[in-house]
Structure formats: C-alpha cells, structure tokens
Amino acid sequence: MGKTFAEKILTDKAEKEACAGEIVIASPDFILSHDNSAAIIMEFGKLGLKKVKCPQKIVIILDHVVPAASEKYAMNHKIIREFVAEQKIDYFYDIPYGICHQVFAEEGFALPGKLILGADSHTPTSGAFGAFSAGIGRSEVASLWATDEIWLKVPETIRMEIEGKLSLGVYAKDVILKIIGEEGAERANYKALEFAGETVRNFSLASRMVLSNMGAEMGAKSAYCEADQRTFDWLKGGAKADFTAVFSDPDARYEAILKYDVSSLEPQVACPHTVDNVKIISEVECTPFNQAVIGTCTNGRLEDLEIAAKILKGRKVHPKIRALIIPSSRKVYLQAIERGVLKIFSESGCVILNPGCGPCLGAHQGVLAPGEVALSTANRNFRGRMGSRDAEIYLASPATVAASALEGNIADPRKFL
Amino acid sequence: MKKGKVWKYGDDVNTDIIFPGKYTYSILEPEEMAKHALEDLDPGFAQKVKPGDVIVAGTNFGCGSSREQAATCLKYAGVQAVIAKSFARIFFRNAINQGLPVIQSKEAADRLSQGEEVEIGFIQGEIKTGEEILTFSPPPREVLRIFEAGGLIPYIKKKLQNKTRIQRRCH
Numbered sequence: 040m041g042k043t044f045a046e047k048i049l050t051d052k053a054e055k056e057a058c059a060g061e062i063v064i065a066s067p068d069f070i071l072s073h074d075n076s077a078a079i080i081m082e083f084g085k086l087g088l089k090k091v092k093c094p095q096k097i098v099i100i101l102d103h104v105v106p107a108a109s110e111k112y113a114m115n116h117k118i119i120r121e122f123v124a125e126q127k128i129d130y131f132y133d134i135p136y137g138i139c140h141q142v143f144a145e146e147g148f149a150l151p152g153k154l155i156l157g158a159d160s161h162t163p164t165s166g167a168f169g170a171f172s173a174g175i176g177r178s179e180v181a182s183l184w185a186t187d188e189i190w191l192k193v194p195e196t197i198r199m200e201i202e203g204k205l206s207l208g209v210y211a212k213d214v215i216l217k218i219i220g221e222e223g224a225e226r227a228n229y230k231a232l233e234f235a236g237e238t239v240r241n242f243s244l245a246s247r248m249v250l251s252n253m254g255a256e257m258g259a260k261s262a263y264c265e266a267d268q269r270t271f272d273w274l275k276g277g278a279k280a281d282f283t284a285v286f287s288d289p290d291a292r293y294e295a296i297l298k299y300d301v302s303s304l305e306p307q308v309a310c311p312h313t314v315d316n317v318k319i320i321s322e323v324e325c326t327p328f329n330q331a332v333i334g335t336c337t338n339g340r341l342e343d344l345e346i347a348a349k350i351l352k353g354r355k356v357h358p359k360i361r362a363l364i365i366p367s368s369r370k371v372y373l374q375a376i377e378r379g380v381l382k383i384f385s386e387s388g389c390v391i392l393n394p395g396c397g398p399c400l401g402a403h404q405g406v407l408a409p410g411e412v413a414l415s416t417a418n419r420n421f422r423g424r425m426g427s428r429d430a431e432i433y434l435a436s437p438a439t440v441a442a443s444a445l446e447g448n449i450a451d452p453r454k455f456l
Numbered sequence: 457m458k459k460g461k462v463w464k465y466g467d468d469v470n471t472d473i474i475f476p477g478k479y480t481y482s483i484l485e486p487e488e489m490a491k492h493a494l495e496d497l498d499p500g501f502a503q504k505v506k507p508g509d510v511i512v513a514g515t516n517f518g519c520g521s522s523r524e525q526a527a528t529c530l531k532y533a534g535v536q537a538v539i540a541k542s543f544a545r546i547f548f549r550n551a552i553n554q555g556l557p558v559i560q561s562k563e564a565a566d567r568l569s570q571g572e573e574v575e576i577g578f579i580q581g582e583i584k585t586g587e588e589i590l591t592f593s594p595p596p597r598e599v600l601r602i603f604e605a606g607g608l609i610p611y612i613k614k615k616l617q618n619k620t621r622i623q624r625r626c627h
Contacts, residue, residue, distance in 0.1 A: 062598070075523075078481075078484070081484075082609050085610075085613065103480075103481065104481060111481065111482045115481055158522055159522055160520060160522040162522075174522045175546065175549065176524045176527075177550075178524060178608040178609050179553060179608065182608055182612040185616065186615075190598065224516060225515055225516040225542065228519075228544060228545055258516065258519060260545055313468055313470075400478075400521075401477045402477060402480075406478070419472070421520060423472050423495075424476075424477060428495075428496040428499075
C-alpha cells in the first residue's frame with residue numbers, strides 16, 4: 040500500500056513510519072508566528088529557559104495590526120523586537136513587509152517537502168508550494184521554541200481533482216468557494232487536502248495559494264498542491280533551504296477522491312455568516328453594501344490587483360462605496376506601482392492601504408459599523424469579524440469585488456471584462 | 457465531579473463569536489477576557505455564566521482562527537467543559553493545551569438541554585444528568601498528562617526539568 044504526501048512528510052519528520060490515524064512526535068522545518076509572538080513570548084517565559092532551542096527555525100512576521108493602532112499593539116511589537124534581538128532570531132520581518140503567509144512564501148520559506156507549523160489558522164497557505172503546513176496554537180509554538188518537537192496526528196487525506204478551463208471572469212476564488220459551498224465548512228476537519236488536476240496544474244502559484252489558504256475554511260490541517268516546474272521556477276534563487284519535492288504514491292489510500300469539473304463554473308459569493316453559505320452571483324446581484332475590500336492573505340497578490348485594476352480602469356468607484364486596496368506585501372506593492380496598478384486604483388477613488396491584514400480581523404483600518412455590509416476578497420465572513428456583530432460580510436473574487444464597487448451593489452464581473 | 461448548568465448552542469460556533477478578533481491583541485488579562493466570552497454569539501453569557509457551567513454545541517465547535525483565547529476566555533469565564541458533536545482541529549488542541557476539558561459526544565450534545573444541571577467526570581468519561589449517566593471515551597493518556605499538569609506550558613516545563621527526556625539538540 041502506498042502513502043499519501045501527508046504520511047510521507049510526517050514519516051520523514053518524525054523519523055518513524057507514520058500512517059493516517061497515528062500520533063507522531065515531529066520536528067518542523069520552520070515555525071511561523073506574527074503579532075501574536077508577544078503572547079507566545081509570555082508563554083515561553085513561563086518555561087524558565089534563557090534561549091530558544093533553534094532560532095534559525097523561527098520566522099516572525101508582523102502583519103496583523105501594522106503599524107500599531109494603539110499603545111497596546113505598540114507594546115506587543117516592542118516586546119517582539121526586543122525578544123528577536125536578544126534571541127538572535129534572524130528571520131524577523133518588521134512592519135514594512137506584509138502579510139505573514141505571503142512574505143513567508145516570498146522570502147523562500149514555503150518549500151516543497153517541508154513541515155511548517157504556524158500560530159495562524161491560514162498557515163495551510165504554504166501548502167501551495169508542496170509543503171505540509173498546518174496551524175497550531177500559541178502555547179504549542181512556545182513549546183516548539185523550547186523543545187523543537189510537537190505531537191501531530193497523521194491525517195487522512197482528501198484528494199480533490201479539479202478539471203476544466205475556467206471561463207472569463209471566473210477564478211481560483213470561485214473554484215474554492217464552490218467546493219466549500221458543496222462540501223461544507225467541516226468536511227476536511229482533522230484532514231489533509233490535496234489539490235490536483237489539470238486546472239490546478241495550470242494555475243499560477245498565486246492562484247494555488249488561494250486554494251490552500253481557503254482549505255482552512257473547510258477545517259483542513261494542511262492543503263497541498265503538487266510541486267511542479269512552475270513551483271521550481273517561482274522558487275529559483277530564493278529558497279531559504281535545500282528541498283526535495285514529495286509526492287503521494289499512485290496507490291496511496293485516500294479518505295475520498297472528489298472530482299470537480301469547473302468549465303461551466305460561474306462567479307460565486309459566500310454570504311453571511313459562514314463561508315459555506317455560497318451562492319451563484321446571479322442569486323445575490325444587486326445586494327447593496329458599503330465597503331469593498333481587495334487584499335488579505337487570500338487575494339492580495341499582484342494577479343488579484345491586476346484583475347481588479349483592469350475592471351476599475353477609467354471608471355469611478357460608486358460614491359456610496361468605500362473601496363480599500365491592501366497589497367499583500369511590499370513586494371506586491373512595488374510591482375503594483377511599477378505596473379501602474381496603484382495609479383488606476385487611486386484615480387478610480389480607492390483607498391490604498393499599507394501591506395498587512397487590514398480590516399480583515401476587525402482590529403483597524405476600516406472596521407464596520409452596525410448595519411453595514413462589506414464585500415471582501417478575504418477568507419472569513421463570521422459575524423463580528425470585521426467590526427460590529429451587527430454588520431455583514433460577503434466574500435468573492437477580486438473581479439467580483441471590483442465590479443461591485445463600481446455599481447454600488449454586488450455585481451457580475453463578466454460584464455466589465 | 458463538578459456540577460454546572462448547560463448553555464446550549466448550535467453548529468459552527470466560530471472563534472470570532474467566541475472571542476472577537478478586535479480583542480485578540482489588546483485584551484490579555486484573564487478577568488477581562490472572561491467578560492468578552494461568547495460576546496458575539498450570546499451577549500448575555502459572560503454576565504450570567506457560573507463557575508462549573510458547561511457549553512453544549514453541535515458540529516465544528518471552535519472553527520476559524522487559531523487564537524488560543526477562544527479556549528482561555530471560556531476557561532476564565534468558569535466553563536468546566538465544552539461538549540460538542542465535533543470540534544475544529546486547532547480549537548481542540550488549544551483547549552487541551554489550556555487544560556479546558558473538551559468532550560466529543562454526539563449523544564450528549566443531542567440529549568442535553570439548555571439550563572439542565574449536569575455533573576461531569578472528565579477522567580472517568582461520564583456525564584451525569586438528573587435521570588441518567590451518559591458515557592464518553594475518556595481522554596488518551598498523553599492528553600490526560602497535559603491536563604493533569606494544568607496545560608501544555610506547565611507540562612513542558614516539567615518535562616524540561618527532566619533533562620533526559622528532551623535532549624537540547626536542534627534537529
């Protein structure tokens with residue numbers, strides 16, 4: 040019997056044969072954390088150790104509330120800066136860099152065949168590069184800093200084979216929203232996902248990251264895409280470590296193999312207040328809203344901004360809409376400047392924010408008042424997430440959000456393309 | 457065995473409605489965290505919950521963010537255990553690591569009703585109601601050790617003191 044990718048990685052990292060269902064003690068390649076590092080430092084402090092065990096495995100990227108929006112946030116950042124200096128943690132990325140999952144990939148940590156653990160639920164994003172990448176809690180990160188090991192249950196794997204060419208105006212975001220809508224928010228709980236098929240192979244790394252990022256919204260522990268030539272080209276010259284791509288065996292045992300044909304897929308929208316409450320664009324067209332958000336770890340990459348800019352070019356955002364643009368990293372921001380994309384946004388009346396999480400988790404930069412509605416490219420639309428518990432959040436692709444910002448109501452992007 | 461009243465909720469109780477993201481980096485004190493527990497799901501909960509009370513919910517409890525405060529705010533609010541049909545993976549780990557008992561039992565989640573008084577024996581795998589005793593699989597030994605130590609951090613601390621268990625070597 041062959042092994043899945045997840046079984047192979049955990050066998051390798053635990054240095055013992057590992058099959059789905061077993062618990063192993065594993066040592067990760069990289070440990071990611073962000074602004075919550077301040078809380079992790081507090082937990083680490085309780086252990087009474089002077090030094091972290093493996094400083095070269097620790098990657099800290101500030102992104103959640105950057106720059107600091109209050110004295111408390113400022114204090115958290117200060118604690119983190121002092122700690123990384125004291126512990127000689129080289130892989131520290133202060134506020135200029137951007138969203139942790141994006142920067143983590145850009146800086147060459149998201150690598151095929153690596154075990155990555157992070158104190159953020161969207162850590163599976165790095166699975167787009169062929170890594171096993173899973174979210175964990177703060178205490179676990181603190182104990183990893185101390186011991187360099189953690190217990191992990193080897194997950195069963197669901198393989199999702201996606202075939203067909205997407206039609207104009209339909210993107211990776213629509214694909215994954217469709218899948219989550221059909222399968223439900225709990226379908227992949229405790230499980231590993233494997234995205235495969237012609238559609239995924241033809242996706243850019245940015246689009247694969249959308250799939251892996253949203254895997255978390257199905258409860259997935261990790262969300263893997265096979266590394267291929269596109270992956271290797273993307274990583275050329277930038278990888279932080281040597282790597283070897285790992286693949287599932289053809290005779291691996293899966294919990295399920297699900298097949299999708301996306302050739303006739305239409306734009307999708309996740310409606311309040313759960314990510315699996317997904318509807319076709321025509322069912323929600325003309326829904327009024329107040330704030331458009333284009334950015335986040337799901338859809339703030341160059342290709343996302345370019346699609347939105349294509350729709351907004353030479354047009355004006357509807358006067359009742361506040362349109363926020365948040366490039367996911369400084370690198371993306373610079374590319375967007377070079378390509379004239381930010382100029383288009385500014386001319387059309389958008390507000391361009393600095394790279395970071397923005398208002399996605401409701402901490403700053405555009406939180407919602409009671410009764411307000413947001414249409415966002417983010418991954419989560421839970422009640423209260425972007426501010427008031429009496430606000431609503433719809434989720435869609437950058438194209439749908441851009442088109443809707445023009446009309447002032449949720450709109451089908453295809454008429455602008 | 458500790459007695460408490462049941463607070464019953466539905467499926468997909470997510471981390472944002474358990475402990476809103478806007479507080480995750482600004483509220484650090486246990487008493488303050490307790491005041492915001494379940495704020496966006498049931499605004500009256502934090503005022504009325506009594507030490508020993510139990511949350512009973514449907515599927516996918518704790519889905520969403522990895523924020524550990526989703527578990528700690530419930531613990532600080534006095535919740536003795538969460539019983540659900542299923543738990544989201546990271547919440548489940550966080551709860552164990554914070555020493556908050558999490559019990560996966562479809563039967564108990566179906567049977568127990570709002571306001572009902574229950575007594576829970578986590579280690580014994582028992583939930584006593586007025587009329588019956590519902591059983592569940594007690595936690596595995598590894599998990600129990602973390603509970604007995606009072607959570608992951610005290611557990612690791614104890615382990616670290618026993619230097620032979622963990623070699624200070626970077627893989």
